[in-house]
Amino acid sequence: MNLSDARWYLCIGLVDDLLRRVEQAVSGGIDVVQLRDKTDNVAEQRRVGPALRSLCRDLGVPFIVNDSPELAVDLDADGVHIGQDDVSIERCRLLMGSSAIVGLSTHAPDEFTAGLQTSASYLSAGPIEATPTKPGREGTGLTYATWAQAHSDRPVFITGGVNQHNVGGLIAAGLRHFVVVRAITESPDPQRSARALVEAYEAALS
Secondary structure, eight states: OOGGGOOEEEEEOSOTTHHHHHHHHHHHTOOEEEEOOTTOOHHHHHHHHHHHHHHHHHHTOOEEEESOHHHHHHTTOSEEEEOTTSOOHHHHHHHHOTTSEEEEEEOSHHHHHHHHTTTOSEEEEOOSSOOTTSTTOOOOHHHHHHHHHHTOSSOEEEOSSOOTTTHHHHHHTTOOEEEESHHHHTOSOHHHHHHHHHHHHHHHHO
C-alpha cells in the first residue's frame, strides 16, 4: 500500500480477542495496523505477533511494530514506529532496510523539521488533544497539526482523540491521515465503528 492513500491507522495493544478485533476493524476500513503495547510485555508480543502479521498480510494492510526495530525484524513486520526517545531512524534502516516502513512521532515544529531530514516514511503529529493513551503529554492543538501537514513532503498522521464526530472538522482544516485507538479498541463492534469513521471521512470530503 502507498501510505499516501492510507486514511485510517489503528494502534492496538494486547487486548482481548486481538485478532478478531483487528480483522473486523480492517474489514470496516482500517488501512494500517500497529501493535503498540506500552506494558513492555515483549514475550506476549512475540507470541501473538506472528499470527497478527499473517492476518494483516492476508487482509492486505501493513503491519507495524511500535518502538523496537529488533522486535519488528523478529516478527517480520512491514515496519516500525518510533518516538523521540527511541532509537534513531538510521538504526531502524540499518536493521530493517530501505524498503521498510519507518514512522516517527513528533509533537512540536522543531521535532517535525528534524524528522523531515531523515528517511522516515511518514511522520505523526499530535496528540492534538490530551489522551489517556499518551499519559502526561499535553495536547498540541490543531494549529500544530495543520502546520505539519502544510510543511510535509510525506504523509502526516494526526493523533489524539480522533473519532467519527470530530474528523469532519479535521478534514476541513486540510488533514487527511488519522491514527485511531479508543474508537476501535473500546468499541463493542470494531467493524461498525471503522465503517463509521470511513463514512464520516467521505461525508466530510463531499
